Amino acid sequence: MTVRIGFIGAGGRTVREMRDLVHIPAAEIVALCDIDEPRCAAAVESVNGALPERASPIQPGLFSNHRAMLDAVELDAVYISLPPVAHGQIDHDVIAAGIAVLIEKPLAIELSVAKEIAAHIAETGVVHAVGYQRRYSPSVGQTRKLLAGKTIGMVMAVRWGPLPPLPRWIVQEQSGGMLIDQHTHGVDLMRYFVGEPDTIYAAADTVLLTDVPGLDIFDVNAATVRFKNRAVGLIGNSPAAHAAIPPNVTHALHILAKDLTVMAGFDSTTYWRPGQPPETITSDQDSNFLLNQTFVNAVANNTQDGILSSYADALRSFAFTYAAQKSAELRREVRLTDNLEVAPL
Numbered sequence: 225m226t227v228r229i230g231f232i233g234a235g236g237r238t239v240r241e242m243r244d245l246v247h248i249p250a251a252e253i254v255a256l257c258d259i260d261e262p263r264c265a266a267a268v269e270s271v272n273g274a275l276p277e278r279a280s281p282i283q284p285g286l287f288s289n290h291r292a293m294l295d296a297v298e299l300d301a302v303y304i305s306l307p308p309v310a311h312g313q314i315d316h317d318v319i320a321a322g323i324a325v326l327i328e329k330p331l332a333i334e335l336s337v338a339k340e341i342a343a344h345i346a347e348t349g350v351v352h353a354v355g356y357q358r359r360y361s362p363s364v365g366q367t368r369k370l371l372a373g374k375t376i377g378m379v380m381a382v383r384w385g386p387l388p389p390l391p392r393w394i395v396q397e398q399s400g401g402m403l404i405d406q407h408t409h410g411v412d413l414m415r416y417f418v419g420e421p422d423t424i425y426a427a428a429d430t431v432l433l434t435d436v437p438g439l440d441i442f443d444v445n446a447a448t449v450r451f452k453n454r455a456v457g458l459i460g461n462s463p464a465a466h467a468a469i470p471p472n473v474t475h476a477l478h479i480l481a482k483d484l485t486v487m488a489g490f491d492s493t494t495y496w497r498p499g500q501p502p503e504t505i506t507s508d509q510d511s512n513f514l515l516n517q518t519f520v521n522a523v524a525n526n527t528q529d530g531i532l533s534s535y536a537d538a539l540r541s542f543a544f545t546y547a548a549q550k551s552a553e554l555r556r557e558v559r560l561t562d563n564l565e566v567a568p569l
């Protein structure tokens with residue numbers, strides 16, 4: 225079966241996804257929509273300018289309104305890659321049309337918005353995935369296997385990097401800040417490896433980027449976490465670092481378990497075990513490509529099998545970052561309850 229795919233949002237992320245999809249024979253890119261319509265043509269040009277050998281240029285229908293796209297084109301799947309603040313009605317419109325959907329992280333800025341989308345997906349049962357591509361990395365799968373059944377004591381997730389070149393990114397109301405928008409990948413892996421958080425106590429401030437006009441996000445974030453299984457965790461991130469800092473500093477996730485220590489870098493992971501030399505696994509497969517391939521297969525076979533990040537699961541990662549953000553704003557420890565309410569302690 226050919227999977228006919230449309231995109232809502234024609235920015236950098238959509239170009240990245242389309243560049244993967246042109247390598248997947250079952251995927252056909254048939255429609256693209258952006259309220260800033262010239263971005264659609266620019267995205268198509270960018271993909272056609274770097275096509276794999278023997279691939280035909282893509283020629284999707286271009287739209288400035290997602291409803292017009294949904295009405296005009298028969299679609300099997302839609303990718304929603306929007307500024308975080310734009311999630312809500314658009315997600316509901318796609319789900320109500322019964323079309324499979326790949327929704328980018330972060331799911332929204334407000335938890336209530338994402339909870340309503342989660343309920344709608346559960347009600348309709350559409351095939352869906354969320355863009356936590358790091359879960360598809362073979363080294364992440366290997367780490368999960370090695371950790372299975374082990375007692376985990378401690379986890380640390382660090383992300384330091386430069387400010388992304390997107391004007392909305394420095395505005396809290398539009399991006400949610402670094403923890404919600406970007407370090408969500410690290411927090412999601414914390415959950416994937418360690419389990420569900422119970423309480424979170426964060427300290428955050430704007431200290432280093434006070435000379436950036438219009439910036440109102442925290443630029444230094446530090447949070448401590450108690451997990452339900454009694455492990456403890458540290459989360460640290462900042463968008464005030466230089467781009468040249470090596471990835472093992474900027475994307476680090478360290479886990480201390482009984483008889484196993486793990487350092488998961490961006491695409492390689494090292495394991496230390498008693499009585500054994502250290503072992504490093506480097507992934508030779510691109511995790512983003514694997515996400516896209518898995519999603520296309522899932523849509524073609526009308527199944528959730530193989531999808532490693534459902535919306536309901538991603539909602540828990542979003543709620544985790546949201547709770548840490550609230551803790552920093554309130555300057556109080558908070559509990560993330562079972563029904564994903566943030567309760568100040």
Ligand SMILES: NC(=O)c1ccc[n+]([C@@H]2O[C@H](COP(=O)([O-])OP(=O)(O)OC[C@H]3O[C@@H](n4cnc5c(N)ncnc54)[C@H](O)[C@@H]3O)[C@@H](O)[C@H]2O)c1
Binds near residue numbers: 238390405
């Ligand atoms: N999974 C990942 O690793 C990863 C990487 C990059 C970005 N992302 C996420 O993808 C999303 C998009 O990021 P981006 O870098 O492409 O942003 P971007 O700003 O480059 O693109 C977003 C596009 O959405 C368009 N848009 C806004 N409102 C719209 C609407 N109502 N209808 C149609 N189009 C609309 C904008 O005009 C813009 O062209 C963000 O949530 C970002 O966090 C995820």
